[in-house]
Amino acid sequence: MTVAAAKTGGDKPLPTLDGKPPVVIGHRGASGYLPEHTLEAYQLAIDQGADVIEPDLISTKDGVLIARHDPNLGTSTDVASKPEFADRKRVDWPVDGEKQTGWFAHRLHLGRNQDARHGHFRPGAPPAKQWQVPGSRR
Numbered sequence: 001m002t003v004a005a006a007k008t009g010g011d012k013p014l015p016t017l018d019g020k021p022p023v024v025i026g027h028r029g030a031s032g033y034l035p036e037h038t039l040e041a042y043q044l045a046i047d048q049g050a051d052v053i054e055p056d057l058i059s060t061k062d063g064v065l066i067a068r069h070d071p072n073l074g075t076s077t078d079v080a081s082k083p084e085f086a087d088r089k090r091v092d093w094p095v096d097g098e099k100q101t102g103w104f105a106h107r108l109h110l111g112r113n114q115d116a117r118h119g120h121f122r123p124g125a126p127p128a129k130q131w132q133v134p135g136s137r138r
Helices: 039-047 083-088 110-115
Strands: 025-027 052-054 057-059 065-067 090-095 098-102
Touching (some): 025 039, 039 052
Parallel strands (some): 025 052
Antiparallel strands (some): 057 065, 090 098
16 A cells, blocks of 8 residues: 555646546555454554545454454464364354354453454464554564
């Protein structure tokens, strides 16, 4: 996400229906550069000139909204390695028309979601850097 994408051939702005400059939206922050929904990604999008940061929101079991794209915590946290989450794992849970196995943000209270360390925790991936997620515990 760069402001340069909102211009053509130098400083000439892209045409819009009303003639006003386009609005640059940092969807999930600068997620093409950093893990989505992290404070670092939000800050980079702002530094790159985003007019607005647009997050995805999921409700926790106790009704608190958290910024996440994927409800399955297994894709971007360390829940799989934490014994205290073992009984929370769900098999064949329906998500957007497909069945997934994992730990789902909407099935956990906010405090349990905050206990998960966020980063890139996929099998075979290099060691994860801890990213600052809004509202997470460090």
